[in-house]
Amino acid sequence: MKTLLLGNEAAARGLYEAGCRFVSAYPGTPSTEIAETVAKYDEIYAEWAPNEKVAAEAAIGASIGGARSFCAMKHVGLNVAADPLFTVSYTGINGGLVIAVADDQGMHSSQNEQDSRHYAIAAKLPMLEPSDSAECLEYMKLAFELSEEYDAPFLFRTCTRVAHSQSVVELSPRVEHELKPYEKTPSKYVMMPGNAVKRHPIVEERTQKLIKYAETSGINRIEMGDTSVGYVTAGICYQYLRECLPNASVLKLGMVNPLPLELIQEFASKVDKLIVVEELDPIIETHLRSSGIKVDGGKNLFGLCGELSQNKIRKALGMSTASFIDFGETVPPRPPTLCPGCPHRGLFYTLGKMGLMVSGDIGCYTLGSLPPLTAMDTTICMGASISGLHGFNTVRGAESAKKSVAVIGDSTFMHSGITGLVDIVYNKGISTVLILDNSITGMTGHQQNPTTGKTLKGEPAPAVSLEKLCEAIGVKRVRVVDPYALDELKAAVTEELNALEPSVIIARRPCILLPEVKTSPALYIDQEACKGCRQCMTIGCPSISFNNKKAAIDPTICVGCELCTQMCKFGAILKKEDK
Amino acid sequence: MSETKGIMIVGVGGQGTLLASRILGSVLIGQGYDVKMSEVHGMSQRGGSVVTYVKFGEKVYSPLVDQGEADYILAFERLEAARWISYLKDGGTLIVNDRRISPMPVITGAMPYPDEIVEKLRAKGSKIIASDALSLANEAGNAKSVNVVMIGILSALAEFSEDVWQKAIVECVKPKFLELNQKAFSLGREYALKSL
Ligand SMILES: Cc1ncc(C[n+]2csc(CCOP(=O)(O)OP(=O)(O)O)c2C)c(N)n1
Numbered sequence: 001m002k003t004l005l006l007g008n009e010a011a012a013r014g015l016y017e018a019g020c021r022f023v024s025a026y027p028g029t030p031s032t033e034i035a036e037t038v039a040k041y042d043e044i045y046a047e048w049a050p051n052e053k054v055a056a057e058a059a060i061g062a063s064i065g066g067a068r069s070f071c072a073m074k075h076v077g078l079n080v081a082a083d084p085l086f087t088v089s090y091t092g093i094n095g096g097l098v099i100a101v102a103d104d105q106g107m108h109s110s111q112n113e114q115d116s117r118h119y120a121i122a123a124k125l126p127m128l129e130p131s132d133s134a135e136c137l138e139y140m141k142l143a144f145e146l147s148e149e150y151d152a153p154f155l156f157r158t159c160t161r162v163a164h165s166q167s168v169v170e171l172s173p174r175v176e177h178e179l180k181p182y183e184k185t186p187s188k189y190v191m192m193p194g195n196a197v198k199r200h201p202i203v204e205e206r207t208q209k210l211i212k213y214a215e216t217s218g219i220n221r222i223e224m225g226d227t228s229v230g231y232v233t234a235g236i237c238y239q240y241l242r243e244c245l246p247n248a249s250v251l252k253l254g255m256v257n258p259l260p261l262e263l264i265q266e267f268a269s270k271v272d273k274l275i276v277v278e279e280l281d282p283i284i285e286t287h288l289r290s291s292g293i294k295v296d297g298g299k300n301l302f303g304l305c306g307e308l309s310q311n312k313i314r315k316a317l318g319m320s321t322a323s324f325i326d327f328g329e330t331v332p333p334r335p336p337t338l339c340p341g342c343p344h345r346g347l348f349y350t351l352g353k354m355g356l357m358v359s360g361d362i363g364c365y366t367l368g369s370l371p372p373l374t375a376m377d378t379t380i381c382m383g384a385s386i387s388g389l390h391g392f393n394t395v396r397g398a399e400s401a402k403k404s405v406a407v408i409g410d411s412t413f414m415h416s417g418i419t420g421l422v423d424i425v426y427n428k429g430i431s432t433v434l435i436l437d438n439s440i441t442g443m444t445g446h447q448q449n450p451t452t453g454k455t456l457k458g459e460p461a462p463a464v465s466l467e468k469l470c471e472a473i474g475v476k477r478v479r480v481v482d483p484y485a486l487d488e489l490k491a492a493v494t495e496e497l498n499a500l501e502p503s504v505i506i507a508r509r510p511c512i513l514l515p516e517v518k519t520s521p522a523l524y525i526d527q528e529a530c531k532g533c534r535q536c537m538t539i540g541c542p543s544i545s546f547n548n549k550k551a552a553i554d555p556t557i558c559v560g561c562e563l564c565t566q567m568c569k570f571g572a573i574l575k576k577e578d579k
Numbered sequence: 580m581s582e583t584k585g586i587m588i589v590g591v592g593g594q595g596t597l598l599a600s601r602i603l604g605s606v607l608i609g610q611g612y613d614v615k616m617s618e619v620h621g622m623s624q625r626g627g628s629v630v631t632y633v634k635f636g637e638k639v640y641s642p643l644v645d646q647g648e649a650d651y652i653l654a655f656e657r658l659e660a661a662r663w664i665s666y667l668k669d670g671g672t673l674i675v676n677d678r679r680i681s682p683m684p685v686i687t688g689a690m691p692y693p694d695e696i697v698e699k700l701r702a703k704g705s706k707i708i709a710s711d712a713l714s715l716a717n718e719a720g721n722a723k724s725v726n727v728v729m730i731g732i733l734s735a736l737a738e739f740s741e742d743v744w745q746k747a748i749v750e751c752v753k754p755k756f757l758e759l760n761q762k763a764f765s766l767g768r769e770y771a772l773k774s775l
């Protein structure tokens with residue numbers, strides 16, 4: 001049966017058909033839908049882990065336990081999972097093990113655009129890179145076969161334009177793979193120096209065997225056409241290139257590590273010039289150059305930043321592109337904003353008003369850094385809000401601690417905020433931490449997490465108590481406030497800033513988009529009472545706009561949260577029943 | 580059908596552009612085309628500018644539509660039409676919901692919202708079908724059905740029969756909302772047939 005699937009859905013289908021039994025993941029755009037789709041198959045155990053390191057380790061354990069196992073993450077998640085990654089390369093596997101990593105060229109939803117192919121090289125692991133949904137499905141199944149054949153965990157690299165594009169796939173039934181027997185083998189699985197020393201040469205031999213596979217199997221294929229230029233490419237770049245040059249000679253790599261040098265050499269000998277088409281870093285190009293293969297074009301044409309497209313390739317190669325009309329005036333950008341009624345809005349309004357240094361983190365609440373709220377000073381990576389604030393305040397002293405806070409979401413706190421809080425308490429810091437508990441992992445599209453009381457499969461689960469957890473770490477001042485109640489919130493922050501010990505404020509109110517949250521009817525603005533002071537505009541609610549010197553509320557998107565009501569000194573913002 | 584065609588659906592995060600592209604994808608697959616669609620998930624869905632690319636033909640390579648390549652652009656808001664107009668092909672058609680949703684830089688007063696966008700685009704020679712899709716959606720019973728009204732308008736311009744579209748809606752829409760969306764589709768389609 002032919003059907004349209006997202007790359008992520010096709011990868012999930014590949015897991016199903018390959019007989020995978022265990023999936024652990026932490027959400028991250030553009031990887032999230034793999035685990036969400038897998039969760040619908042009863043045959044596969046699937047879970048959200050608290051972070052990527054745990055997801056990878058759980059999948060490694062399941063593989064040692066004999067099951068075909070899988071974990072998924074976005075590119076920056078692989079940084080978190082890097083520690084187990086490098087060593088599982090030495091141990092190898094029992095049941096097949098595949099680790100998916102989704103890059104985000106162009107940074108559609110990420111804080112950097114690192115190239116995860118570096119990890120394959122550094123950890124000496126084979127990496128497959130599909131170019132559309134059909135290949136996501138096919139390569140996933142292949143990765144499990146090869147993982148078991150070569151005793152190697154396989155990396156599976158996608159990117160936004162593969163993960164989030166739908167294309168046609170053909171479905172097949174699942175092939176069950178029984179659990180492999182587990183035999184205690186410390187020489188393989190206990191990586192202490194004496195054993196690891198013996199495993200490293202095995203890894204190097206494995207790479208040589210994988211190179212032989214890469215040279216001869218169909219996964220890397222030569223498509224001969226016009227021989228004046230030959231292009232070496234992989235993944236989504238293959239699709240862009242083919243769109244521009246349907247008749248060119250192309251070597252399409254399905255396996256981007258290790259590379260088949262003899263095959264590339266053979267291809268190079270059949271064409272007059274060789275050009276490498278790849279996004280981000282010159283991984284293929286550098287490898288070819290250092291191996292003595294003459295490369296006539298690569299990063300000098302395509303650059304190091306962002307994603308490619310058919311037109312970018314045409315321009316780089318000096319080809320013509322279609323003409324187009326232009327609006328001709330500046331079009332104001334439309335950055336994302338906190339939703340109307342978002343529980344984070346009042347909090348950032350308050351922190352901004354108080355003029356605090358806000359050590360920020362990653363989630364919907366990062367949008368609190370944009371105008372008009374502009375209430376965030378730093379965002380580095382998940383968890384860095386708390387530990388970063390500890391360093392900041394340690395060098396700047398107690399006065400600094402009275403004027404600064406860390407903000408972190410519930411999911412991010414569970415991911416990697418806990419250890420930062422331990423650092424503060426253990427090292428006698430006095431910083432104030434705000435946990436923005438909206439009962440969900442919002443930014444990535446509303447996933448459950450260990451604090452929400454539900455699993456990935458939607459089953460009830462024990463919920464971690466943030467209060468008790470913070471107390472157990474040794475924080476004596478833990479309190480809960482409602483972020484809709486601005487006065488109370490401000491009083492709580494002021495009090496905790498002045499306390500000469502660590503404190504945690506849990507700002508608790510569920511995300512307005514959760515199905516169980518009831519919204520209220522839209523408010524309206526009494527045009528007589530409105531004095532046009534613009535005070536209600538300072539909270540940055542997208543439902544409020546200004547026309548003819550008066551504020552107006554868009555009834556189609558206002559959810560009646562009454563945050564704006566707390567701004568208006570003239571009582572001009574009213575509920576329908578106030579009429 | 581050798582040439583590959585491109586359609587773009589642009590709008591504001593939360594306007595339901597994904598459902599529109601699902602319906603379109605279902606229609607195109609049903610017609611036997613090769614289809615690729617590139618969507619946006621994640622950050623920009625929070626009220627940001629969003630774009631979905633739909634490509635179809637005998638064999639599709641890139642899932643993206645590039646500048647000057649779109650046969651149709653469905654703009655769910657007029658500032659988004661202005662933002663993406665450079666993607667329209669010479670002779671392509673812009674279908675725009677002639678409605679203003681101010682982005683944050685306009686709300687804060689940092690930048691003006693350009694006036695007379697549709698008129699200016701028309702003056703530049705673009706083929707445009709402008710509609711008040713929101714009113715039609717409200718008439719159908721729910722403001723959220725703007726997406727299906729827009730699909731109704733597109734259906735009147737495309738060569739496939741109405742049945743094919745109706746079937747796709749049944750496939751893509753939850754039964755609970757089917758009647759509403761069928762009405763929204765018909766209102767959009769009638770509007771376009773009248774204004775052609
Ligand atoms: C290492 C890493 N993994 C995953 C992500 C993707 N990501 C960004 S924010 C976020 C979680 C946000 O959830 P939460 O902290 O609860 O805040 P909310 O969005 O709900 O406000 C995730 C998973 C990331 N940026 N870095």
Ligand code: SF4
Nearest residue numbers: 339342364442511512
């Ligand atoms: S999804 Fe929820 S947490 Fe995120 S901006 Fe919207 S209301 Fe706020």
Ligand code: SF4
Nearest residue numbers: 340541558561562564
């Ligand atoms: S207009 Fe006021 S009540 Fe409505 S969503 Fe915005 S802040 Fe809340």
